[in-house]
Amino acid sequence: RALPAAAAALLAAAAALALAALYSASLPADRRPGSAPAAQLDMGNGKSAFGAPVVMGTEALMAKKAHGTCSKPASEDLLWNVDVKTADRICCKNRHYAEHSGYFSTSAVTWLDDVSRSEPTEYFDAVHSKRVFVGPRGRSFEEFLAESRAHGWPSFRDDEVDWDNVRILPGGECVTVDGVHLGHNLPDKKGNRYCINLVCIAGKPPQ
Numbered sequence: 001r002a003l004p005a006a007a008a009a010l011l012a013a014a015a016a017l018a019l020a021a022l023y024s025a026s027l028p029a030d031r032r033p034g035s036a037p038a039a040q041l042d043m044g045n046g047k048s049a050f051g052a053p054v055v056m057g058t059e060a061l062m063a064k065k066a067h068g069t070c071s072k073p074a075s076e077d078l079l080w081n082v083d084v085k086t087a088d089r090i091c092c093k094n095r096h097y098a099e100h101s102g103y104f105s106t107s108a109v110t111w112l113d114d115v116s117r118s119e120p121t122e123y124f125d126a127v128h129s130k131r132v133f134v135g136p137r138g139r140s141f142e143e144f145l146a147e148s149r150a151h152g153w154p155s156f157r158d159d160e161v162d163w164d165n166v167r168i169l170p171g172g173e174c175v176t177v178d179g180v181h182l183g184h185n186l187p188d189k190k191g192n193r194y195c196i197n198l199v200c201i202a203g204k205p206p207q
Helices: 002-026 084-092 141-151
Strands: 121-124 131-135 166-168 173-176 181-185 194-196
Touching: 084 181
Parallel strands: none
Antiparallel strands: 121 131, 166 173, 173 181, 181 194
16 A cells, blocks of 8 residues: 555655746746856847947946845935835846736735826935836836736836836846846847846835
């Protein structure tokens, strides 16, 4: 009787591994467990540089600082009830992972309840409260939201980026001039599309 039980356990383990593999394969490459850094994955469709209006940055921006790639942790007082620990981990101790797809529309997060539907919203990074995006611009909120829902993360376009504070690294990683990870540039047929973690842009405006 021990043999059938052992065989059943092996089959259950194999099934679990197969399900995990299927789930991992369904994720974008940069979200898969154990995936390579974004630059190795050619997140920007293999581009090492992007044309205007993109402002390129270098790896020096993401050099080790007092708190990962940041000089300090994420703020404890973020907007929209986002999770501070998740914000800190993704902004400062991460180069290629993200909040889960659809996080911005989960019941605990209030962004969809609070964000303006009629005026562009200013977004500030979760560490230094520097403005990083203003949107939507040149499109309706409904169009912006539809695109964001389709991709799973807030999705900005070139005209919505504050290039004083945002840089794109070779490979497509989107960061601030202070080394805060924001997301990635994942171009599509419309052009550059900045796929951004809501937790990383939930900073309050500077006082």
